[in-house]
């Protein structure tokens with residue numbers, strides 16, 4: 377079985393041998409002034425360099441970056457989405473063109489990871505003739521799609537461009553259909569031709585240099601290479617799933633460990649609120665089954681394993697203390713809030729005014745009322 381650690385080594389060695397310098401991973405915390413709260417893609421810390429600033433390590437880079445995506449929160453729990461995940465990346469900063477990146481990608485998948493070429497399918501942006509020709513020459517079937525599927529940007533502003541996504545067949549038997557028609561094609565790697573920049577005004581202008589940004593979802597790649605049905609079945613999830621069978625709980629706890637490890641504390645705003653919501657979603661699910669469950673009973677092993685995997689500089693015991701402290705606060709809030717909400721609900725459905733009253737006078741946030749007290753799914 378190819379371990380997750382081995383995938384990382386194979387990927388980074390491949391690019392090192394092709395002249396790429398390894399960039400150190402950044403934390404999840406984005407720099408001041410960044411429009412988003414958390415690092416959400418491998419390229420994120422490299423944004424200024426993709427836009428043209430010279431990088432001190434040169435024009436060919438590779439690395440492993442932890443990422444957090446709250447946009448996928450509702451999909452977490454399916455087979456392939458995680459809140460915090462790791463992304464292997466390679467970058468050509470105005471150096472080699474996209475075709476070279478695609479050819480290397482194919483070579484690494486086939487020879488480095490042993491993926492049979494007949495289990496590959498790609499998607500290509502409609503109009504990206506160079507990528508289409510390259511895949512035709514390599515003999516990989518390509519599906520041509522539009523902007524909604526094959527144009528990548530990291531939010532409203534910043535570098536962007538057409539992309540080519542690589543999928544691996546995970547079904548039993550020979551592949552059928554295409555990535556957009558059969559979910560058993562799992563996307564593992566995205567190669568973005570970073571040729572444009574979208575600006576605050578909503579326009580898109582060409583960049584002075586043409587770069588390539590690739591990102592491979594590490595946990596998904598491990599799922600494919602380890603022959604697992606879901607990302608929750610891979611080696612690095614084993615310490616979690618052994619103690620927490622619920623996928624959403626396992627995902628959110630593991631994600632919380634990384635977020636706390638990167639220095640965030642639960643709070644009512646910004647990053648702290650994302651963390652607070654993750655912990656509350658965990659507790660809501662746990663207490664639905666058994667109101668006596670406590671994060672204090674969580675063994676230290678999975679926390680320690682995650683701290684180690686992400687090379688966080690934090691004591692696992694401290695992480696658990698943060699979670700338990702938040703659990704106490706949440707428990708107190710529920711005890712205080714329940715009778716208040718019940719009293720209001722006895723008069724009829726909650727009004728905007730009720731929600732403001734609960735929030736402003738009692739510190740009970742709207743989402744909590746909607747998700748927990750009003751019986752909506754958390």
Ligand code: SER
Pocket residue numbers: 416417418419465528566567568589590591592
């Ligand atoms: N930025 C692209 C992505 O996150 C490729 O790295 O998918």
